Amino acid sequence: MVPEIKKHEVEISLKTNSRSLPERNVEYLRDEIRKLAKEKNAVILTHIYQRLEVQDIADHVGDSLALSRYAAKTEADIIVFCGVHFMAETAKLLNPEKTVLLPDLQSGCPMADMISVEDLRAFKNENPGSPVVCYVNSSAAVKAESDICCTSTNAVQVVNSFNEKEIIFAPDKGLGVWVQEQLPHKKLHIYDGFCPTHYQITPKEVFIMREKYPDAIVVAHPECDPEVWRLADFVGSTSQIYKFVLGHEKNQFIILSEQGLVARMQRDMHPKAIVTTFPLPLCPNMKYHKLESVIEALRENKNEIKVDKKIFDKARKTITRMFEVTEGAISEINGMNNKNFWEGPKTIASDSSLVGCGR
Numbered sequence: 137m138v139p140e141i142k143k144h145e146v147e148i149s150l151k152t153n154s155r156s157l158p159e160r161n162v163e164y165l166r167d168e169i170r171k172l173a174k175e176k177n178a179v180i181l182t183h184i185y186q187r188l189e190v191q192d193i194a195d196h197v198g199d200s201l202a203l204s205r206y207a208a209k210t211e212a213d214i215i216v217f218c219g220v221h222f223m224a225e226t227a228k229l230l231n232p233e234k235t236v237l238l239p240d241l242q243s244g245c246p247m248a249d250m251i252s253v254e255d256l257r258a259f260k261n262e263n264p265g266s267p268v269v270c271y272v273n274s275s276a277a278v279k280a281e282s283d284i285c286c287t288s289t290n291a292v293q294v295v296n297s298f299n300e301k302e303i304i305f306a307p308d309k310g311l312g313v314w315v316q317e318q319l320p321h322k323k324l325h326i327y328d329g330f331c332p333t334h335y336q337i338t339p340k341e342v343f344i345m346r347e348k349y350p351d352a353i354v355v356a357h358p359e360c361d362p363e364v365w366r367l368a369d370f371v372g373s374t375s376q377i378y379k380f381v382l383g384h385e386k387n388q389f390i391i392l393s394e395q396g397l398v399a400r401m402q403r404d405m406h407p408k409a410i411v412t413t414f415p416l417p418l419c420p421n422m423k424y425h426k427l428e429s430v431i432e433a434l435r436e437n438k439n440e441i442k443v444d445k446k447i448f449d450k451a452r453k454t455i456t457r458m459f460e461v462t463e464g465a466i467s468e469i470n471g472m473n474n475k476n477f478w479e480g481p482k483t484i485a486s487d488s489s490l491v492g493c494g495r
């Protein structure tokens with residue numbers, strides 16, 4: 137008999153994600169955000185790890201790559217970025233003339249903070265002559281010191297685009313080892329950075345879940361510890377995980393990735409039973425933005441993200457080069473004509489039937 141995934145386990149991260157105080161008038165806050173966004177010609181880009189209520193006021197929801205592409209093509213004057221700092225910086229690098237706002241400046245990325253320009257220079261000195269591929273989860277200054285950027289969706293393709301055998305990969309060692317295993321003819325020098333949220337998941341928890349749900353498909357993000365993603369049936373980036381589970385014929389999945397993604401998939405893919413490990417792999421940095429902080433940012437143009445002029449062009453080049461290598465020229469990105477592009481889940485801006493908040 138197929139063991140059922142218990143209802144409370146399916147719902148637990150939904151509850152965590154959508155908890156709202158009784159006195160908050162969420163509908164009013166949503167309407168206010170959409171009104172302000174229209175008045176100010178602003179686009180709201182929200183990472184899929186964000187609280188569901190923040191996903192629900194977005195024009196576009198997606199992962200780093202999808203949001204970079206939306207940022208590259210937007211015609212809005214203002215970009216409100218509900219993600220972490222490096223993502224807002226990336227949006228600014230792609231849109232020098234536009235105002236980019238990060239509603240809560242506490243939203244940083246501990247992995248990105250694990251490498252400074254000095255750290256990268258020292259690592260380059262240890263491995264002279266090797267080109268540098270930096271994960272998008274890095275500061276603009278580190279990008280400026282690198283040859284090309286990548287996301288978890290295109291990391292293998294980017295590394296493989298070099299003729300050189302030896303490549304420096306920074307800062308994520310989980311993803312770095314994943315890329316190395318896909319490209320055995322390359323030799324990667326991998327920096328010792330990691331995602332504290334994905335590294336929270338241990339092999340022990342995966343074994344426990346496997347035992348509990350022997351028929352479930354185990355799906356992992358490559359930011360997990362390699363000892364963890366090696367236990368998975370499928371390893372992929374956020375967009376690849378979302379698409380894999382959505383299109384799969386099976387109905388039980390154990391997701392080894394951040395809780396916001398799990399909550400979104402539970403909601404979008406009901407009645408598929410989608411669970412994750414315990415304790416919940418939750419990135420606190422992704423949960424700072426709230427409807428109230430988005431309103432404040434929009435009203436006052438608060439928390440504008442700027443990038444030092446001295447490094448701007450070099451950091452931008454690192455990102456546009458990624459697009460050139462993986463998808464063609466930046467003008468094509470503006471046309472969004474890449475067949476493999478993940479548009480992200482539907483949002484209220486694209487489908488007003490999703491929640492009771494019209495534009």
Ligand code: SF4
Nearest residue numbers: 245246247331333419
């Ligand atoms: S989930 Fe990990 S990589 Fe993503 S923002 Fe949080 S700490 Fe950084």
